[in-house]
Amino acid sequence: MSLVAREVELGAIRRLVAGEPGEGVRALVLEGAPGIGKTSLWEQGVAWGREHERRVLVARSSQAETGLSFAGLIDLFDGVDSDELDAVPGPQLRALEVALYRADPGDRPPEAQVIALAVLAALRLLSEHHPIVVALDDVQWLDSTSEEALAFVARRLRRERVTFLMTRRPGRRTALERALPDDHVDHIVVGGTTLAGTREILATRLGLRLPHHLLRRVHETTAGNPLFALELGRQLATRDPGTLTGSLPIPDHVDDLLGVRVADLERPVRRLLLAIALEPDLRVSQLREHAGGAALDGGVEAGVVTVDGERVRVAHPLIAAAAQRQASQEELWELHRRIADVVAEEHRRVLHLALATPEADEALARRLDVAAAVASARGATRLAIDLAAHALRLTPPDVVDDDRVLALGQHLHDAGEKQRLTDLLGERVLALPPGAPRVAAYTMLTEGVVTGSDEINQLLEKALAEAGDDPRLRGLALAFLAENEAVVEVQGLERADARASEAVALSEHGTLDEQRTAITTLTWTQALRGHPVDHLLRRHQGLSADGTYLARHPQRVAGQRHVWRGELSVARQLLTDFRDASEQWADAYAHGRLHLCELELRAGGWDEVERMLDEWAQSTDSALLQWPMYERCRGLLAAGRGDVEEARRWAGRARDMAEQTGVRWDWLESSRALGQAALLAKDLPEAVRHLGAVWDHTVREGVLDPGAFPAGPDLVEALIESEDVDGARRVNDTLADRAGHQDHPWARHGARRGAALLAVAEKGYDDDLGEDLAAVAAAYGELGLAFDEARAVLALGRAQRRAKKWGAARETLERAVAVFDELGSPGWADDARAELERSGARRSATEGLLTATERRVADLAVEGLTNKEIARTLVVTVNTVEFHLRNTYAKLGIRSRVQLAAALQGTDDQQP
Template identity: 40%
Template sequence: MVFEIVGREAELASINAFIDETEGGAAALVLEGEAGVGKSTLWGAAVEHARVRGLTVLSSRPAEAERGLGNVGLGDLLEGVIDDVLAALLTPRRRALQVALLREEVSGEPVDRRTLAVAVHDALQLLSDCGPTLIAVDDVQWLDPSSSGALGFALRRLDGRPVLLLLTRRLAEGGHRSELERALPPDCVCRLIVGPLSVGALHRFLRDRLQRSFPRQTLLRIHERSGGNPFFALELASVLPADVDPLQPLPVPETVEEVVGARISALPAAVREALALAAAVGTASESLLKRAGVATDALDAAVAARVVERESGMIRFTHPLLSSVLYDDLGEERRAVHARIAEVAEEPVLRARHLALSTDTPDADVARFLDDAATLASDRGAPADTAELAEHALRLTPGDQADERRRRALAAAYAHLAAGEWTRARSITTDLLARTRGPLRAEALLVLAEFQHDDLAVPLLEEAVREAASHPALQALIHIRLAAAERFRKGFAGALDGTRAALVLADRIGDDVLRFKALAQLSWLGGMVGDAEAPAYRARALDVATASGDARLLREANALV
């Protein structure tokens, strides 16, 4: 049933005006408000208005449980257009997008994050060439970091194309701007606060939804208790008896979470069990629930109660609060729910995540499985997934496997660093330094140096060189980094000398990657000071990359040229 939107005339006018104005290049409108205030309803109306106006609409409604799933948002946004854009992309970019969206298995070289981001940029560029495009994300705070990063990269480089961004976000999320908002200039981002409904609007809203009217005093009390929040008011009003005593407190829970909990508790136990699985997944496919033993008609009562809805073979909660409250109320049952999902999940990274969330005590086999899944997530270009799985692998590694714990700690630090979680990466690395010697300590120092200004990184890198004495390849890598850092102490001439020494070491051990890194740095440093040998270094770097056949080195070499 379709209901009229009441009490939001001003908001709808602002939203429609935003969508109708497509001549000014990239712009964003952010709908902000508390949970249940009606942001999603306005978002849905805006998406429909954009479709009627002929815009290409890319939409995603991420759930809280999906934030740890890499590139799931990209998959939603591009689902209806992916076949149209893939054929027009260059081969490396096409492959990166196909692997990231699970349309192709990882084989050979891992997905490069920059290549994936450029592929997303090219896709948006192609779509906007055909006409104005709207990227609509409901509850942007739950958009997975991998998708946010690629979209942010693309949005920063759209150069005035007719691409509009429509986002909703809870005010309670700390007021932090999402990466998508930060990708556009501040004057291109408008915010619309979605506030409470008036008493009159709430009266019309409840009459339309419940087919009943309330005495004025009761209506005023519903409005006061709910703060004009339509979702809360509807939940309150739906459980009120017809003969409410105006002199007594409303016989309903005090908070929206309690109201939602009571509504879910009223459903049969078998329905709540099926809903728990759906809440733990986020947006669950009916096929996954069937593999988990959920009968086809098990959720009929939840659909009838407007707790969930069916959409193209997927089960989606009608409001994020329903999913959040149900999941939070699982308590000790949560691990069993995740274990059940892990048993039937076919996609390995999804299975690994639920296996990790179902396991409380160290388990060598589970840790090993998570280690492999982290590698797969990294190969797909999903750094946030990689960091989460690497952290779980470290957590579940038994204490008597000291070497494995140190190795996985370093892997987790690198993963968090790649995902932009510098605080966590620093914490893991600092802890690792206190109990590590030799090459592993050298690698930890190399990571820790990333958090320092080049001049302050020098002592850490000098210690790392000494710790890596038994590992020539690692020592060469540290020398390259150290030479660059020392340019503030020794000048560019000193940095060139240090990098030449690193090149000699790389040549001695015959490592093409290290040789290329040293040559690339010599080309850069030499170019800064007019070194006559810089062109020769650049040419040799290209020769090394070409001879190695390494696609990543070839991309970097071409960038040098």
């Protein structure tokens, strides 16, 4: 088929799949609305790849398959024989064979990570012989298990000759796109075709030629969408253009227009179309047996289905949707029953039988129970939900359905379906039998839609009451109670730790999953109490990992503890591994990203924090972290950059939300951000109030790790500046004591910094104290804590300036300015500059006025680049560009881009 007015898109595709193959992974994403032509472009790329001796692996996703397990991988490896993969390691190959339904799963289905490793090994093996093109159509409907495996692969491909060619509808980037290196991915938005393009499409595809005024109306009505233009053209082909004096003969909605086309099809073709819509994996042989060869040929001739070897697909998803809307319920039931007789896989068979069965059927419900459990074991959580929901629906009134309610609840919990989980169990919990069923329901409900910590506590106290003297159930309830006390409310850590220890002891009577849950809770309480947790991590790892719910895994706690201690390199590896391993669990992945964001907030990696927060804000899993975690991270970022007003806005919002929900963790962190912003703004009473509240709460409630909520050193500084030396000494002594008992690197350096500042306040500055502060700054730098390092340098410079050590002060403060500028902390850099001016240094009109990054952003803005284009050029986020422009405007005393060029020229003219 000829593609018109697509020279740019075709050129990019040809370079990708038909050019000289290079080393390293590459990708091209074609984004566009339904019917816009992206699939036709993609098909041309597939054809070119085959023509140029690429090994093309193809997967066409559909909305009907999003819940199926590894449907995309099954498509991709459809033409790959097993003997081609003999060199894949045995355990991995068996896992892949199970995922592809070429082998029975046995008693222990393979883990998703092993399957992903097998896919990686397979692509590496195949690429040794030919360059590989992984062609994915409608990737937004790629099933989650396949997408997670491919994302795992994409992050690990290096020099292999593998190319991804993908199409998707407009929306946020998929996990697979995010996994690929940004500089290796090209993105093209496929827009509507031109008026000339519409003319050529109608002429070449339909032989239809229209008067110019009517052609323009068609183009405007369809917005250049080729599919819609063709559908409208088919309607116009039956009319005399001279009679079209009014509106065009089309329904108001394109869906209705497609429905007219479907209604005009012969009945056998319509039934064939409906069958494919209900089961996209039907093959040519099955369809010929099901509907007859004439119906299949008629569908191809009518242009509603296409055939590629044994694969058959609907020409466009909207046509399939139209076929389903037009079918009667009785027709749908009949077709589902007939499809169930054709498909081979048990989970598909029972799903179609369920869709064909309106009345209760216990025998079918039992088959659905088994299929749901298998789907869950394979990682197909969405499919498991569908199967389990049908099992519950088909349960006869005289059959007890408690186990099915809880099974469906568990699948909803695993998928992060909070509202559905609450709707299901909230209405049924009291109808469940006392004991274990109610304990399970109450604990699962804590992961549903809750108003705050009080509601969680009430649910968990009910679970504890239901547990009675049963050791297993009591241990489970205690583990959840202790976790809520320690991690949500951050109170009564000694009691929470005792409860967690009892839960671990009692969990020996429970399942492996219950043992892992208890160990993870104890890891939290022990870490917050300042104790090592490596032994708990090893104990957890000694248990079988099958079915582990990663949101409750001690690895994330261990990683955070290393962050608190300033051991960032170890923390980064642990938390990165945790995030990458948790992609199949939406809420666990969200927590992994949160912890990496917190790590970069400690390190001063503001641009990386900004990038992660932007991704977080755009992603659907943001709702999985229902507390104000995002808002308080924004507040801490603004405080780190030195944007006082932004810090107060975000952190104030987070604290208000935390007070409403009773989530003390976010209250403490947002208060710390407010205190840090107040310290920068020289609002010492506010700084002491906020930082003191954090310190007092953690001391009172038994949070012994001083780095968990690291307010101590800032509070010492604020108290000294407020001339409360005794109060500062009490805080610093406690900090030093805990640093010594815990061998805590970050706290040790913070206490040493505080001791030096206290000595300066009491007896004045001397060179020995200066050396102490310089050593603290260097120690922070060795740990990778660049922001703490810059703060220590600023404190040293301020002490030198107050002691009238003018030369040393200027040298130190110039270094502080440079470090803050490099970090992207202009508010703190300005504070250092103010100290520098007080030391006698003269600020020139240009030097230090704009940072290097601010000047680069300003220059690009003057060149006419949009904020998005500037962000792309500098490889930063749009928010970062906006932040630097706001600072630039403030420094230059201007309000808009219109004034920017002249203001920059004015500063340049004043340079010596």
